[in-house]
Amino acid sequence: MTLHDASKEFELDCKVRHLSPKTIDNYTKQLRYLENHLSIEFSILNIKDVKPAHIKSFMAMMDDAGRKSQYINDLLKVFKTFFTYLEAEGYPKAGIRDNSCKQGKMLTFCTLLVGRLRPQAPDYQSFALWL
Numbered sequence: 410m411t412l413h414d415a416s417k418e419f420e421l422d423c424k425v426r427h428l429s430p431k432t433i434d435n436y437t438k439q440l441r442y443l444e445n446h447l448s449i450e451f452s453i454l455n456i457k458d459v460k461p462a463h464i465k466s467f468m469a470m471m472d473d474a475g476r477k478s479q480y481i482n483d484l485l486k487v488f489k490t491f492f493t494y495l496e497a498e499g500y501p502k503a504g505i506r507d508n509s510c511k512q513g514k515m516l517t518f519c520t521l522l523v524g525r526l527r528p529q530a531p532d533y534q535s536f537a538l539w540l
């Protein structure tokens with residue numbers, strides 16, 4: 410799927426979710442900036458060809474152009490939202506990867522297990538330190 414088609418699909422999804430027209434216009438404009446940069450600088454038209462380095466180069470270009478960090482962060486949020494949407498819709502992974510840690514289940518001790526563990530500690534104070 411081309412970036413342009415994906416952007417149009419994302420815009421439609423935003424309308425269906427009843428985002429404000431101003432937000433949708435902002436998303437569309439900022440995605441068009443990225444689309445233009447990728448097509449001119451890297452000849453990339455397909456979403457599956459977008460790599461994190463391409464996004465970083467766009468951010469660096471914005472920084473070199475003297476854009477404020479708040480504006481650059483706003484761009485990054487839009488791009489992350491866009492690529493997260495594409496991944497949720499089942500399109501190939503592209504763009505910004507998720508660096509967040511996956512949280513597992515937190516193991517807890519029930520009263521029975523604590524009772525089994527406690528006799529191994531000589532007294533209550535060392536038991537508390539032992540855990």
